[in-house]
Amino acid sequence: MGNSLNQLQDRIKYCFKNSRLLEMSLTHISHSKENKLPYNYERLEFLGDSIVNFLLVDLLYEKFSRLPLGKLAMIKAYLISEQFLSRLAKKWDLPKFIKVGKNEEIKGRRESSSVHADVFEAVWAAIYIDSGRSIDFVKRLFRYHFEKDVTEAIKNGDFYTDFKTLLQEITQSLYREKPTYRLLKSEGPAHEQTFTVECRIKDFKTTAEGKTKKEAEQKAAKKMIEQHFKEIFEKKKF
Ligand code: MN
Numbered sequence: 001m002g003n004s005l006n007q008l009q010d011r012i013k014y015c016f017k018n019s020r021l022l023e024m025s026l027t028h029i030s031h032s033k034e035n036k037l038p039y040n041y042e043r044l045e046f047l048g049d050s051i052v053n054f055l056l057v058d059l060l061y062e063k064f065s066r067l068p069l070g071k072l073a074m075i076k077a078y079l080i081s082e083q084f085l086s087r088l089a090k091k092w093d094l095p096k097f098i099k100v101g102k103n104e105e106i107k108g109r110r111e112s113s114s115v116h117a118d119v120f121e122a123v124w125a126a127i128y129i130d131s132g133r134s135i136d137f138v139k140r141l142f143r144y145h146f147e148k149d150v151t152e153a154i155k156n157g158d159f160y161t162d163f164k165t166l167l168q169e170i171t172q173s174l175y176r177e178k179p180t181y182r183l184l185k186s187e188g189p190a191h192e193q194t195f196t197v198e199c200r201i202k203d204f205k206t207t208a209e210g211k212t213k214k215e216a217e218q219k220a221a222k223k224m225i226e227q228h229f230k231e232i233f234e235k236k237k238f
Contacts, residue, residue, distance in 0.1 A: 008097050012123070014141060016130050025122035030101030044129075048121030051128055053080050054135075055142045059150055071072035079150065080160030083118035088146055096118055157236065162220035162228065170229050171201045179224065181217050204228045 024039045032040040056079040179201040199220035206223040208214030
């Protein structure tokens with residue numbers, strides 16, 4: 001453990017005065033139960049959740065506060081999502097350092113993006129506490145590591161995970177019309193059905209399959225954007 005803790009501290013570029021805090025932030029409850037340890041990351045995550053939200057929103061506000069409020073809310077929701085936090089965690093190779101119990105390891109718990117996000121939050125709480133509760137210090141360290149990732153994700157439009165909403169924004173601004181979705185067919189036994197959906201706007205049509213109607217609609221919308229509205233999406237002039 002000592003060695004791997006050092007490796008992680010090198011990566012984080014922060015040396016803990018109390019390395020127990022770092023250890024705690026990496027310990028899943030299954031590991032603490034198995035080894036009868038009196039700690040796990042849950043309490044640190046409770047605090048870290050708020051710290052990481054603050055760090056992200058602070059950065060978002062500083063760089064992009066001129067965007068419409070609705071879009072800011074959409075970006076915020078993406079930045080604090082499991083998906084994005086897990087992406088930041090992987091930049092530090094954090095999953096490798098997480099302690100999980102043997103059974104949970106087999107079930108693939110280490111691969112879970114919700115665990116990655118929680119541990120990421122817990123680590124930031126640990127840094128915050130260990131550095132004497134200095135939010136300025138934490139802010140600087142966070143920006144050193146992630147400012148570029150965050151601003152680039154925003155500029156790339158990574159926060160558009162809802163393609164139906166995105167397509168609707170595009171077609172509303174171009175044609176003052178919404179796309180329509182139609183279920184073409186559903187096949188297979190009840191527990192593993194495949195749905196085929198068609199998306200239409202003006203003379204454009206795309207179809208896609210999914211395990212749910214909603215999934216098929218999202219895929220058809222995504223296809224529509226890629227095939228017919230890619231340019232306007234990339235310029236984001238809507
Ligand atoms: Mn969390």
